[in-house]
Amino acid sequence: METQSYVSVPPGVGMEDNFFSLDDILLSHERLTSRTECLFPRLGFLEKSSDSRDIQEGTKMEMPLFLAKGLYERKRRVVSVELPKVYREGWRTVFNADPTVVDLHKMGPYYYGLGSQMLHFDSPENPEIAQAILQTFIGRFRRTMDSSQNAYNEDTSALVERLDYLERALFKAGQSGLNSFQSWERGCASTLTASSLVLNYRKRKITDLQA
Amino acid sequence: MDPSEVEFLAEKELVKIIPNFSLDKIYLIGGDIGPFNPGMPVEVPVWLALNLKQRQKCRIVQPDWMDVAKLEEIRELERKEATFTPVPSLYYMELTKLLLNHASDNIPKADEIRTLVKDIWDTRIAKLRLSADSFISQQEAHAKLDNLTLMEINTTRSFLLNSLNCMYKLRSNLQPGSSTGKAQDY
Numbered sequence: 001m002e003t004q005s006y007v008s009v010p011p012g013v014g015m016e017d018n019f020f021s022l023d024d025i026l027l028s029h030e031r032l033t034s035r036t037e038c039l040f041p042r043l044g045f046l047e048k049s050s051d052s053r054d055i056q057e058g059t060k061m062e063m064p065l066f067l068a069k070g071l072y073e074r075k076r077r078v079v080s081v082e083l084p085k086v087y088r089e090g091w092r093t094v095f096n097a098d099p100t101v102v103d104l105h106k107m108g109p110y111y112y113g114l115g116s117q118m119l120h121f122d123s124p125e126n127p128e129i130a131q132a133i134l135q136t137f138i139g140r141f142r143r144t145m146d147s148s149q150n151a152y153n154e155d156t157s158a159l160v161e162r163l164d165y166l167e168r169a170l171f172k173a174g175q176s177g178l179n180s181f182q183s184w185e186r187g188c189a190s191t192l193t194a195s196s197l198v199l200n201y202r203k204r205k206i207t208d209l210q211a
Numbered sequence: 212m213d214p215s216e217v218e219f220l221a222e223k224e225l226v227k228i229i230p231n232f233s234l235d236k237i238y239l240i241g242g243d244i245g246p247f248n249p250g251m252p253v254e255v256p257v258w259l260a261l262n263l264k265q266r267q268k269c270r271i272v273q274p275d276w277m278d279v280a281k282l283e284e285i286r287e288l289e290r291k292e293a294t295f296t297p298v299p300s301l302y303y304m305e306l307t308k309l310l311l312n313h314a315s316d317n318i319p320k321a322d323e324i325r326t327l328v329k330d331i332w333d334t335r336i337a338k339l340r341l342s343a344d345s346f347i348s349q350q351e352a353h354a355k356l357d358n359l360t361l362m363e364i365n366t367t368r369s370f371l372l373n374s375l376n377c378m379y380k381l382r383s384n385l386q387p388g389s390s391t392g393k394a395q396d397y
Contacts, residue, residue, distance in 0.1 A: 015384060112377070116384050130384040134350075137381055141347050141374060145340060148370065166377055174370040181366045184214035185308065 011166075015119050023165060027110040027117070028066040034081040035060050069120055081121045083129075086111065092132045099139030104164040111164040112137065140167065148174030152182055217362050221305035222258040227272040229253075230263065257306065261313050271314040276300055277307070279320050282327040289334045295358040304332055304362045335363055343371055347378060 009020040017024040040046075040055035047055050055061070063071075063079070071078045085091060086107045095102065104111045115133040119126050140163075147159045148171040156175070160168055183189050223241075234247040245253050252272060255263075263269040276282070276299030288296050300306060307328045315321040339359070346354050 012380075112381065116380070119384055127385065130381070133384065134378070134381045137378065138348050138350070142344050145344065145370065145374075149340065170370060170373050170377065173373050177366050177369050181214050181362075184218070187308075187312065189213070189215045 011113060015116055017113075017117065023110075023113065027113040028064065028069075030065050030108065030110060030114055031062045032065060032068055032081050032084060033060060034063050034068050034079045036079055038077055065114070065117060069117070072121055074122065081118075083118060083121075083123055083125070084108065084114070087115055087118060087125075087129050087132070089125075092128065095132055095136045095139075099136040100143050102136075103162045104136075104140075104167070105162055107164075109164050110166075112166045137166075144170055145174065147171070149178055151175070152178060212365050212368070214362065214365065217302075217365050218305045218309070220361065221302035222256065222261075222309070224257050224300070224302055224306060225254045226257050226260050226274060226306075226310070227252045227254055228260045228263065228269040229272060230269040232268050257309060261309060264314055271310060271317045273310065273318045274300065274306065276303070277310070277318065277324055279323050279327065282324060282331070286327055286331050286334070289331055293338070295335060295338060295356060297358050298360055301360055302362070303328060303360065332363075335359075336366070339363060339367055343367065347374060350378070350382070 008022065009018050011021045011023040011027070012018040017028070036055055036057060036059050039057050042053055043055050044053045047059060047061060063081075068079060068081050072081065091107075108114055112133055115129060119130060123129070144163065144167050147156075151159060156171075160171060163171060180189070229250060229252050230247040231249050232247060233249055236246045237244050241256075244255055244259065247253055260269065260271055264271055276285075281299070285296065285299060307325065310318060311321050311325055318324070339356075342354070342356060
């Protein structure tokens with residue numbers, strides 16, 4: 001049965017993120033290069049490269065997303081965040097040309113999620129970024145659907161390694177639908193089988209009796 | 212939904228059997244099942260038919276549509292049309308599996324029927340994937356598909372809904388400023 005006792009909180013919609021979603025929490029740990037716009041007094045210990053007591057104005061630092069989002073203000077007095085290169089003009093034309101060949105896992109495993117969060121930072125290229133992410137998803141959808149629905153009982157790691165986390169979740173959903181249908185068709189849907197986790201323990205006496 | 216659940220729903224369909232015992236009409240909550248006389252065909256739900264068959268109390272008569280010529284016609288029609296053609300029975304896949312597993316001795320040419328039904332299924336699933344792909348690539352909001360059966364919908368359901376959700380999320384990025392600070396209750 002597919003009902004689970006634990007229902008995970010899904011990642012948030014678009015620019016919002018869910019506080020309790022594990023995917024969003026992991027996503028917010030991605031580091032972004034950003035530039036401080038004002039002095040951070042007595043926080044020099046955070047910046048390993050310089051030895052001063054405070055963080056000077058205009059220092060380039062790597063901040064995780066949650067910190068950058070919290071510090072960012074519309075009046076732009078505190079930090080300004082640079083767009084990661086995957087979302088910039090150069091890579092956007094690559095994605096426009098052919099989205100299916102790109103290894104999205106290497107580009108940052110949370111490509112779609114991070115892209116949606118970057119829209120918080122009011123870059124002038126926001127509409128183009130949003131459009132590029134959408135078009136990439138649509139372009140890769142066919143490939144994901146075909147590979148998830150046709151790979152039965154094979155090692156899928158080669159197919160999955162080029163997908164980012166959003167697409168992997170879709171792939172898993174497609175695979176589970178396929179697997180449950182195939183197992184039903186063979187008639188093993190209603191037979192009880194020992195869980196593979198327990199088989200590994202080799203403590204089950206009944207199998208020794210039968211052997 | 213599980214395929215087993217869909218199969219459970221399919222077992223409500225009526226099928227003709229020829230019993231070899233006699234029994235008066237039985238009154239069940241779901242409906243009445245007519246009197247059983249040996250040698251006289253009677254319509255019963257599939258769950259009862261399979262149970263009687265396993266106890267060797269009846270012989271199952273194949274449904275009208277489960278015939279090699281008819282299925283070949285349906286298969287050719289399905290291959291020609293770009294849209295979904297009307298199905299012989301709303302639960303053709305489940306009924307084929309159930310009846311051919313339990314009563315293949317009562318149904319002639321069982322293997323050919325199995326192959327034909329599998330062909331029809333594969334063609335329909337391919338059409339379903341094609342239309343899902345065009346749905347997503349054109350970013351439509353509504354689609355209407357006629358003549359789909361529950362089993363076919365069931366195999367695609369989780370994948371298609373999740374991808375439509377993802378697409379919705381990414382599309383909502385294009386309209387910024389719609390909602391800020393929404394609280395979620397858990």
